[in-house]
Amino acid sequence: MSKILVTGGAGFIGSNLVDELVRLKHKVAVVDDLSTGKIEYLNPKAKFYQANICDEKKIAEIFRIEKPQYVFHLAAQMDIRKSVDDPIFDSEVNIGGGLNILKNCWKNKVKKIIFPSTAGIYGETKKPVSEEAPKFFEAPYALHKYAFEKHLEIFSKIYKIDFAVLRFANVYGPRQYKGGEGAVVGIFTYNAVRGLPCKIFGDGRQTRDFIFVDDVVKACLKAAFSANTGVYNISTGKIINLFALIKSIEKVNNKKIIYRKLPRRPGEIRNNSLNPKRANRILKWKALVSLEEGIKKTIGWVKSQKG
Ligand SMILES: NC(=O)c1ccc[n+]([C@@H]2O[C@H](COP(=O)([O-])OP(=O)(O)OC[C@H]3O[C@@H](n4cnc5c(N)ncnc54)[C@H](O)[C@@H]3O)[C@@H](O)[C@H]2O)c1
Numbered sequence: 239m240s241k242i243l244v245t246g247g248a249g250f251i252g253s254n255l256v257d258e259l260v261r262l263k264h265k266v267a268v269v270d271d272l273s274t275g276k277i278e279y280l281n282p283k284a285k286f287y288q289a290n291i292c293d294e295k296k297i298a299e300i301f302r303i304e305k306p307q308y309v310f311h312l313a314a315q316m317d318i319r320k321s322v323d324d325p326i327f328d329s330e331v332n333i334g335g336g337l338n339i340l341k342n343c344w345k346n347k348v349k350k351i352i353f354p355s356t357a358g359i360y361g362e363t364k365k366p367v368s369e370e371a372p373k374f375f376e377a378p379y380a381l382h383k384y385a386f387e388k389h390l391e392i393f394s395k396i397y398k399i400d401f402a403v404l405r406f407a408n409v410y411g412p413r414q415y416k417g418g419e420g421a422v423v424g425i426f427t428y429n430a431v432r433g434l435p436c437k438i439f440g441d442g443r444q445t446r447d448f449i450f451v452d453d454v455v456k457a458c459l460k461a462a463f464s465a466n467t468g469v470y471n472i473s474t475g476k477i478i479n480l481f482a483l484i485k486s487i488e489k490v491n492n493k494k495i496i497y498r499k500l501p502r503r504p505g506e507i508r509n510n511s512l513n514p515k516r517a518n519r520i521l522k523w524k525a526l527v528s529l530e531e532g533i534k535k536t537i538g539w540v541k542s543q544k545g
Pocket residue numbers: 245246247248249250251252269270271272273274275276289290291292311312313314315316331335354355356357405406407408409410414415418419420
């Protein structure tokens with residue numbers, strides 16, 4: 239059993255991670271400002287601090303009380319369009335807030351910090367790319383995520399703190415916030431179940447590498463509790479376009495989806511997929527949930543929700 243702090247633990251991925259950590263009998267504390275997360279997603283066995291990761295005094299106090307051994311730093315401003323409209327706010331949360339968490343990690347001798355970065359740092363990709371592929375930034379969100387990766391590299395050397403960066407592909411599953419990064423599956427499954435039209439920005443042939451949240455949670459655990467540090471792509475390595483995604487949802491939901499095509503939006507990447515071989519080999523982790531199985535679980539959850 240370890241003492242663990244999860245920032246963003248009331249959010250989509252964070253709350254699924256907290257459930258698994260609690261199930262494994264770890265002692266879990268959550269920091270979340272509930273800006274997109276929901277109190278009802280919080281596991282009742284986790285201790286909850288409603289706080290902003292940028293609040294220096296409050297975060298220092300939480301670390302003093304909790305003395306975590308591991309920190310999963312998932313709290314983020316993760317709306318890509320918002321990062322284009324308000325890049326200062328994005329950098330305040332995603333770099334400044336991250337540094338506030340990191341500073342408390344080294345001051346409190348945390349063993350390891352796990353940080354989710356994004357597939358967005360590779361920009362357009364023709365095929366699934368490895369971790370060394372060149373980086374191209376089409377939105378401040380991706381640039382700031384990458385900047386924080388680099389801060390982790392710098393300070394892990396200075397303060398001898400272990401870290402793992404997990405560059406997530408497009409994550410989907412129960413509790414996904416519909417305004418966040420790559421929320422297309424969340425939005426389409428929600429609209430499909432309620433018979434609402436779906437908007438396609440661009441020609442619909444844009445591709446993504448969709449990964450189910452349970453696989454991502456397992457990757458977080460492997461990265462934290464193994465001796466391995468460094469940077470890993472967390473993905474399926476499979477390329478799916480929006481029309482194929484729509485077909486899968488229609489098949490599971492047994493109903494046609496009505497969609498409207500709209501112009502492509504600034505800051506959005508057309509094709510993006512990641513090669514997960516390093517994580518397969520070093521972390522001994524592999525994405526196991528098929529798109530159809532993941533969509534079944536997501537639609538099951540959407541149907542169970544009111545509103
Ligand atoms: N969903 C994806 O496809 C995806 C892909 C790549 C990376 N990521 C990363 O994974 C992490 C989790 O994303 P998610 O999809 O669960 O998003 P989410 O919005 O559901 O979760 C983020 C959580 O952070 C909290 N938060 C935001 N700003 C905060 C602040 N200043 N202080 C405290 N809490 C704050 C929110 O309330 C929310 O609960 C993020 O770091 C995101 O950048 C997600």
